[in-house]
Amino acid sequence: MTVPPSPPARPMRADARRNYERLVSAATEAFLENGADASLDDIAKRAGVGPGTLYRHFPARQNLIDAVLDRWMASVLTEAEPLLEAADPAEALAVWLRRLVSHVYRFRGLSSALIPPEDKMKGDSPGWVLHSTSEQLLARAQQSGQIRSDVVIKEVMMLVSGVTWACTSGKEVDADRLIDLIMNGLRVRD
Template identity: 45%
Template sequence: MARAISMSTSTAQGPDRPMRADARRNYDRLLGEARTAFAEHGTDASLEDVARRAGVGIGTLYRHFPNRHALMNAVFQEALSALLERSRELAGAEQPCRALVEWLGAIVTHAGEYRGLAQALMSASRDETSALAQCHTPLREAGARLLSRAQESGSVRADVSIDDLLQLTNAIALAAEQTPDDPALADRLLLLTLQGLKGREEPPRG
């Protein structure tokens, strides 16, 4: 999930200088193997195994991704782009409260692709120095716009904050991750979220 990352990025921390061709190949292989490893084993998958499967040493991995959160940030970039695009599509929805909850549901879906991602995103929201904060910050800004519109319409209570909503959303994703035998759990919890958010108008989903 790194197609949104600049081709001039020499590490997961941000643009520096253009990569040599061999460095770019190593970067792309590492990212591909990380996606596979995180999907199969969760975000606590062995970074040594990721490097080995990419055909490079662990030192090469750390030159591109200084820590696990930096690698997770790079892996999550494509999903982040999709979530930001979806927030823009929902910005003009006729029912702002439902639009907000639909977007929160999309976060749950994407977080569920990698075991451990929801927990990591919850932690990143409290640590601005984490590389994953690069994902949390644009998500927070996009969600705040949807929330503000819903509050202005009167369909969401004025005392609701986007930080609380994102923490609740990640908690729902974590609960769904830990309860794989109940695939409807996330939808039920999101319905409860919708009911708790409501100010006036917009009946609950049914």
């Protein structure tokens, strides 16, 4: 028995789409200013919509966070393109990791954005694309013989997300230095 295709989703109305965009913009601004626990009422006010509207579009805070992160990830992925062809694959990986840290820590409370998604979430979501892009950069460095072959991207990203978190701890952190130390641990020993 073949499952019939579900009917095409009714498109969002123009006013709803407009409000959705406003909310994502307002949330980006509020998260940058006050971190991921910024008041949702404040975000609704910034967007010029009622609280009910915010919750209708984003039933929980995490949905709003996801929307903001999707935008961010889509933009940061463009920075990976040239690195995928760099002459020094290990250095390209290091540059990429430093880039990720410098972007994510601007959003206090969103360090978990770098934690790899579950395998079941494969698809073309920006989070997954960022994960697989990082994986490509690691694989390339491994194939060049510079990075240990026993390292998997998941653990690298865990370490890196920890660094982004440390950067938001309120203490002064030399993120580049921490990434260097991590990279040193990934390099093949002569």
